[in-house]
Amino acid sequence: MLLRNKKKGLLAGKRALSSQKKQKVLKPLRARQLIRRFHVLLKNKTQLAKRLEKIWNCKLESDPAKLIKEHSPGLFKIFEQARLHTIETLLVNKSTPSAIINTDSLQPDRICEELGKIEGEIEKRGGLELYQAASVQGQSSQRGGDSSKKLVEWLKELGYNKKDAVALEIGCLNSRNLISTCGLFSKVVKIDLHSQEPDILEQDFMERPLPKSADEQFDLISCSLVVNFVPDPCLRGQMMHRITQFLKPYSQKPYLFFVLPLPCVINSRYFDNDRLSELMRALGFECIRHHESHKLAYYLYQWERRVSDELKFPKKELHKGAKRNNFCIVIS
Ligand SMILES: C[S@@+](CC[C@H](N)C(=O)[O-])C[C@H]1O[C@@H](n2cnc3c(N)ncnc32)[C@H](O)[C@@H]1O
Structure with a gap:
């Protein structure tokens, strides 16, 4: 199967990526x-x-x-x-x-x-x-490796053993991340805006065609350090909402593994853990696991209810302080 798509989206650049290229090592x-x-x-x-x-x-x-x-x-x-x-x-x-x-x-x-x-x-x-x-x-040097280690640890703790479970990894940098090798999923679809490997489909999640049948929906979506990468708060909100459209029906309680850099929830003028919980509940999610390392905040959600009909999630100033960042997620 040909895994590379035509480049699209705001990040479309001039340079074509080649999976064969030797990667540079940076300090x-x-x-x-x-x-x-x-x-x-x-x-x-x-x-x-x-x-x-x-x-x-x-x-x-x-x-x-x-x-x-x-x-x-x-x-x-x-x-x-x-x-x-x-x-x-x-x-x-x-x-x-x-x-x-x-x-x-x-x-x-x-x-x-x-x-x-x-x-x-x-x-x-x-x-x-x-x-x-x-x-x-x-991924490897700053924070002790691939964030899906935490996901797999949690799923094992929860005794996850769904037959033929299928996962989607949005923003995949490495096809050998634990999510793909742990054996808990019969298939892991891996996508990224700029694929670095033949096994990673080069695709903008925001342009991925919506599922037409249950076969195209997922039991679990991993979205680790992607939403903070999206430069606009409204586009981030659209991404969060769009994720629900790719999950199996909420009656089957599919999962979302979500990771943000810690400063997004502990040092933003407009966002914190309470605000994230509000947003996720409005989208129908319940948080079943949460962990903070010194750099990252990890969450495992289960999708349990349909998305609120009148979903609006404006930008609100929550914390004052000149040294705070402006991270937020908005649904308008
Ligand atoms: C900081 S990296 C994080 C990668 C990895 N998930 C991790 O946890 O280390 C963010 C990745 O998300 C990808 N990304 C951002 N927006 C995306 C989108 N709309 N669709 C697919 N990938 C996206 C970027 O290309 C980038 O490779």
Whole structure:
């Protein structure tokens, strides 16, 4: 079976990934810096693309560069100039260009210029390929390995032995993670925006076709460190809601394994464990296991009820403090 799909979505990049490519090994500090910088770049890219969508009243289904090119050759020139200039500048000067503060008032020429700069920086820093290599290294070096170890420990504790159970791993970096090798599932479908292995289907979960029959639904979905990767709070909410559409009916009590970086629930202005519980209950989930390590928060949910009809989950300030982050999940 051919496992690679055509690249789609906001993260669609210029560089094709090859599973045969030898992965770069980064020093842990360098890997962490790179991951942080990519998060900023991808977040800015999403915000700029959304602003452009609003101005041009269109939907950006793929790479913003493609849309700019189709929409306005003049603006594409600005985009390309900024991209190439950034690559050249970063060749000489390693310092990071300043972050974008507010996109609300930007006009198309400036948006295209900023998008060009971001694209140039992503390319110059090794592309999303290097970001993924850094994340894979993060899996092993920073936090003692693959998060599905916790999932498997919990499932064993619960005596999970469902016959022919099928799981979906969203955001899979390694096809040999314990979820795939533990023997508790007859099949684990593994997807990622940028597949690094032939066994991982390159697919944006947000564009995965909705199940048409029970055969296409899952007994368990693993979504570990993916929602925090999604740059926009509303898209995160859509992802959480969409997950329920891929689970077996709630009468069968399917599971969701969910992991967030700890700062998302202990140091956000807009989010904490209570707010997460509210959201998950509104989606019909009950938390049956919860664990916090010094870096991550792990949750095992069971889907028990249908999603509330009037599901709205706005952004609310919960905690004050200049040093807090802005992580939140919104359903509008
Ligand atoms: C930080 S890595 C985490 C990987 C792994 N699950 C773990 O726990 O270490 C986040 C991964 O989620 C993937 N991802 C983010 N949004 C996605 C989406 N919409 N569909 C599929 N994969 C996605 C990214 O490509 C990235 O590889």
